[in-house]
Structure formats: structure tokens, C-alpha cells
Amino acid sequence: MTLRFPYQPVELSGPPPPSLPPNATARWRPLVPVRVVGVTSFRSYGAAVLDSGSDETLFSLPVAEKIGVPFLPHAGAHIYRGKTYSIQYAQVHLELTDGNVLWSWPAVVGFSEAKFRYPLLGQAGCLEFMDVTFKGKDRLVLLETNDSYPGQVS
8 A cells, every 4th residue: 555645845944045946935855744652652743754864763852751662772873963962762653644544563763862853764663664756856755565564554
């Protein structure tokens, strides 16, 4: 079953860079709604970025406490905007839906103190379970589960 998500406009602050048309007011990004489910609660995000260049799937650290997830013993680190941040890992369930179909799967994801604008849906815990087609001209992303997908489709 394929999930289809149109790219979302993100307003520019200031004049457009030379890589965009002079009258551009936004960048178009592959942002999708995601829900991260912990032991005691969940957090829904209206926009998380599908990031094929991110090794990890990352959420903000305060969310881990709010959804009640115990951290795994191993910690890691990542660099964001030139600064190194620690990552605490936890087992959660992730959910993606286009309003018609719901995907739900267990995943080990990272929680970071970095102040990023959107959660990152990276390789580990997310994109590794999907075949993803980015259709830049059409501003559309297509997701299909692959044979490593450990979850449910409903």
C-alpha cells in the first residue's frame, strides 16, 4: 500500500537565496505527519521531515519524558549546526497516515537536546523499512513498505 504526501511549503525568512526564483516566498519540503507512541502517551507532529541523509530518526529530548519511554543503555551523538549533541535511544512505535491508511511499527529512535525545527525521519527506525520516491517536480513523496517492514498496515 502506497502512502502519498505532497511537499509542504515552508515560508522563507528574508529574501530568497540565489538557488530559488527571485519572487519565491517558500521552500517546498517533504514533510509528513508522524505520531511517536511511548509507554504512557504519544506525541503527534503535523510535520516531520523525511531525511534520506539522516542516519537516525530523531525527536526532541523533552518528548521522551512526556510519552514515558525508558532509555536504552547505549547513547550516541550527532552534529547539528556545528555542535555535537548526545542522543538517548528508546524503543517506541511510529505511525504514519495519509488519512486513509495507517502504518504502525516498532522502532528504536533517538532523542536529542538539539533544537531542530522538525523531527527527522532518517534511515534507522524509519526509512530502512520503506522504498521512497521523491518526485521533486511534482512536489510529492511516495512511500511503500519493503520486505523488512516490521509493522502493521491498516
